[in-house]
Amino acid sequence: MGLGDLLPGGGTQKSEGGLGMFGAGSPTFLTTKIDEVINWGRRNSLWPMPFGTACCAIEMMAAAASNFDLARFGMERMSFSPRQADVLICAGRVPYKLAPVLRRIWDQMPQPKWCVSMGACASSGGVFDVYSMVQGIDTIVPVDVYVPGCPPRPEGLIYGLMMIQEKIRQESLGRHFEHRAEDPALVAAPRADEEEIVGLTGPFGNSTHQEKLADGRIVRSPDPNDDVPV
Amino acid sequence: MGGLDAVERGPLPSDASATSDSGSAAGESDHPSVAALRAKFGDAIQGDTVHAGDQTVVWIDPARSLEILTWLKDDPGQKYDMMSDVTGVDYGGGRPVEVVYQMFSTTHKRALRIRCKLPLDALEIDSVVGLWVGANWLEREVYDLFGVTFKGHPDLRRILMPQDYAEGHPLRKDFPLRGRFSRAEQTRRALAQDVERFYGPEELVEGGAPQQVAARSEPAEGEG
Amino acid sequence: MAERTIELNVSRNPEMGVDGLPKASPLAPIDIAEPDLGTEEMLINIGPQHPATHGVLRLICELDGETVVDVTPDIGFLHSSFEKLGEYRTWNQIVTLTDRMDYLAPLIYNCAYVMSVEKLMGIEVTERCKVVRVIIMEMDRIFGHLLWLGTTAIDVGAFTPFLYAFQQREKIYKLHESLTGARITTSATRVGGMMADLPEGWIDQLNDFLDHFPNTLGEIDRLLTGNQIHIGRTQGVGVIGADEAINYGLTGANLRAAGVDYDVRKDQPYYDYETYDFEVPIGEHGDCYDRYLCRMEEMRQSVRILRQAIDRLPGGPINVQDPNISLPSKTDCMSDMESMIHHFKLITDGIPAPEGDCYMAIEGSKGELGMYVVAEEGGTKPVRWRIRPPSFVNLSAIPKLARGHLVSDLIMINASLDIVLGEIDR
Ligand code: SF4
Numbered sequence: 001m002g003l004g005d006l007l008p009g010g011g012t013q014k015s016e017g018g019l020g021m022f023g024a025g026s027p028t029f030l031t032t033k034i035d036e037v038i039n040w041g042r043r044n045s046l047w048p049m050p051f052g053t054a055c056c057a058i059e060m061m062a063a064a065a066s067n068f069d070l071a072r073f074g075m076e077r078m079s080f081s082p083r084q085a086d087v088l089i090c091a092g093r094v095p096y097k098l099a100p101v102l103r104r105i106w107d108q109m110p111q112p113k114w115c116v117s118m119g120a121c122a123s124s125g126g127v128f129d130v131y132s133m134v135q136g137i138d139t140i141v142p143v144d145v146y147v148p149g150c151p152p153r154p155e156g157l158i159y160g161l162m163m164i165q166e167k168i169r170q171e172s173l174g175r176h177f178e179h180r181a182e183d184p185a186l187v188a189a190p191r192a193d194e195e196e197i198v199g200l201t202g203p204f205g206n207s208t209h210q211e212k213l214a215d216g217r218i219v220r221s222p223d224p225n226d227d228v229p230v
Numbered sequence: 231m232g233g234l235d236a237v238e239r240g241p242l243p244s245d246a247s248a249t250s251d252s253g254s255a256a257g258e259s260d261h262p263s264v265a266a267l268r269a270k271f272g273d274a275i276q277g278d279t280v281h282a283g284d285q286t287v288v289w290i291d292p293a294r295s296l297e298i299l300t301w302l303k304d305d306p307g308q309k310y311d312m313m314s315d316v317t318g319v320d321y322g323g324g325r326p327v328e329v330v331y332q333m334f335s336t337t338h339k340r341a342l343r344i345r346c347k348l349p350l351d352a353l354e355i356d357s358v359v360g361l362w363v364g365a366n367w368l369e370r371e372v373y374d375l376f377g378v379t380f381k382g383h384p385d386l387r388r389i390l391m392p393q394d395y396a397e398g399h400p401l402r403k404d405f406p407l408r409g410r411f412s413r414a415e416q417t418r419r420a421l422a423q424d425v426e427r428f429y430g431p432e433e434l435v436e437g438g439a440p441q442q443v444a445a446r447s448e449p450a451e452g453e454g
Numbered sequence: 455m456a457e458r459t460i461e462l463n464v465s466r467n468p469e470m471g472v473d474g475l476p477k478a479s480p481l482a483p484i485d486i487a488e489p490d491l492g493t494e495e496m497l498i499n500i501g502p503q504h505p506a507t508h509g510v511l512r513l514i515c516e517l518d519g520e521t522v523v524d525v526t527p528d529i530g531f532l533h534s535s536f537e538k539l540g541e542y543r544t545w546n547q548i549v550t551l552t553d554r555m556d557y558l559a560p561l562i563y564n565c566a567y568v569m570s571v572e573k574l575m576g577i578e579v580t581e582r583c584k585v586v587r588v589i590i591m592e593m594d595r596i597f598g599h600l601l602w603l604g605t606t607a608i609d610v611g612a613f614t615p616f617l618y619a620f621q622q623r624e625k626i627y628k629l630h631e632s633l634t635g636a637r638i639t640t641s642a643t644r645v646g647g648m649m650a651d652l653p654e655g656w657i658d659q660l661n662d663f664l665d666h667f668p669n670t671l672g673e674i675d676r677l678l679t680g681n682q683i684h685i686g687r688t689q690g691v692g693v694i695g696a697d698e699a700i701n702y703g704l705t706g707a708n709l710r711a712a713g714v715d716y717d718v719r720k721d722q723p724y725y726d727y728e729t730y731d732f733e734v735p736i737g738e739h740g741d742c743y744d745r746y747l748c749r750m751e752e753m754r755q756s757v758r759i760l761r762q763a764i765d766r767l768p769g770g771p772i773n774v775q776d777p778n779i780s781l782p783s784k785t786d787c788m789s790d791m792e793s794m795i796h797h798f799k800l801i802t803d804g805i806p807a808p809e810g811d812c813y814m815a816i817e818g819s820k821g822e823l824g825m826y827v828v829a830e831e832g833g834t835k836p837v838r839w840r841i842r843p844p845s846f847v848n849l850s851a852i853p854k855l856a857r858g859h860l861v862s863d864l865i866m867i868n869a870s871l872d873i874v875l876g877e878i879d880r
Contacts, residue, residue: 053509054554055639058558058638062637065624066621067624080504093532095531095534095879097420097533098510099417099420100421100423101510101531105503127551128534130409131405131408131416189421190417194414195414197417281812282576282814283576285812311701312703315826315840315842319811319837319840321837322837330826336714336716336721341813343813363854364847364851367849368703371846375537388530391530401838407542
């Protein structure tokens, strides 16, 4: 969508000479809402920070390569430095050992910022319902868009990013501080509180099911700290 | 098993040398190293068998493992110069944890598998890093995941799990799949870790205070 | 069979000594006696989130000026506990985990795992299945090497080879997709056969790829092999000798570049590799440049193997015709009571294994890929499933390779080892 769509009259009436690119009666000014202009600018110049760890990262590379070409959506520049990035694309598995790294990258990104969780592993732990894996990065950082798939196809990632663009389109500058305020106390802390984490990461069916299947040869000692029913 | 009679052979004459025996039936090994080992070390060789058709496995006494492995590497008739893999196996149910060495001789083009049974109350064995440098990380991994201590290892720290991982040794059978702590506790501990702490300049020196690090991860045993 | 190995005969930089060390290259550190100013070593940290480490690898470097005094790799940032998870999965369910480990050449991992299980159980797959597996493994060797080539070229500052390589990779993605339905996470094999036979027209698609691929490879070859910048960045960098390389447990192109003639396909042949006519490239200097040459040549040899395999592809069933191992066809399941019972038993219980253990090594794209499975009598799940990770062992040699080089060379050395973190950390 071009700037023309934002303008009264749809930018269809071209004035005759000089600077008059935009219509609506006058060649030198346009009337619109400031939100529209700012959001239009923001959403078409997103710089993604690719936090790629595993298989999904390969599909992210494919999305950025010539066949699918993320650059068409204003994401020309992959920003490998979090301080210059707008969207965190978390693609792949995130073990607990990597969790502080992910959190630090999120903390380093300036506002306004968004986060895409790409793939089953980043969104929920995927098949890896195990001791070492974060069960969904939403326990650590706030996520705006989840892209399902294992791995999602590049089209899927692009659709997810377009949903981010849609989300930006609906934001209002008037509520900027309300939306974007960050509590310094929460730096490097989990996003969710304990109860929410336990709720979000409960056994997913798969692993407990496997546990029942185990024919008694795998011996497990019951543990009070363990949230899996033995 | 097999049901191979029903298999329609392709247009190419099948290679007569392709092994098709029924595998896995344990039997006497005709591997030249086994006889040599028995002749040389006698009762330090606790047993041998053939698994999976043609793979020779030898069980040796862990107390004499370093001596035997040194001989296997250096003796001109053996020359197992490549340590492909060092790993552990835990059968659970209080049975011993086994350390498995998979070796290959690039001179004689032979493979051999050595296994050592370590009782659960004495998970210790001599390190072979002095013989094969490539065993360095492999032994660290066994230490990390099974809790086997390799005596004489230059740098025995955890390798895959965080240095201050407190839940134990994950590949042991009594370790639950989802870990010992609740997910909330795991998340809290993960975000509280300071990844820079373990790499002060003194710890970069090989052999730099491994005992200290081991001590840090020791509480693992007590908890849960 | 033709002669077993070929020497890589590319003219070396005349400034390079026979041992591969530069005599006096403008890019090599110059040895000038400096007054001792009492400097201190500096510690810098690369990674775990850094585009040049090819994944979530962390390298802690101790530097003297710009020279690397020591490197300590820190791994485990992608530890997904595959081996633990495998103990809770039946033999066939584990196949889905294997391709998530090395997502650069997934089919090789699928094959390696089922080969190990089949050997443990004493199953011999059909002739057609063997040839099909050779085809998909060689295809993925090219697939893996292409990614290595593209990303490594970026590390030395060449962007064009990356685009060329990815263009070819996209074709293999298509082949993956029409064979298995997925681009990366293929899960194509099953114990005793394959998920499905080759779809119609697949071989034509592969032939089409084989017709065009050597041209692209030749173009990349022209861009890099004689390129002075590439030569300056790679020759004499990260040298390791033959004995040391064996001692470090290096395998694959990293070992062969050091002049050791060890290729699992030749030394412990599986799937009749001894009857294919191909050669194993052997380097002599053991530096990054020889590793590059070895991998380039391996891709050409893979094309040769692929052509031979396509020629000899026999007909017949792809799965072992044993109802206790292979799933019956869907139509049989719906119409035949016995097939339905077999289907039910296979899905709920799995395939029982005999007691024992089995270590099956194959030549993966990164080196010797071993799959070690331990089973108990009648177990439908492994007691232990272990992957002998080639890039894990290869990476452990990086302190040795990088000492004395510049930081920028460290990036090149790391790239030339061809690592994939999914498999290092497992
Ligand atoms: S979601 Fe699937 S493809 Fe993505 S990282 Fe996880 S296992 Fe790999």
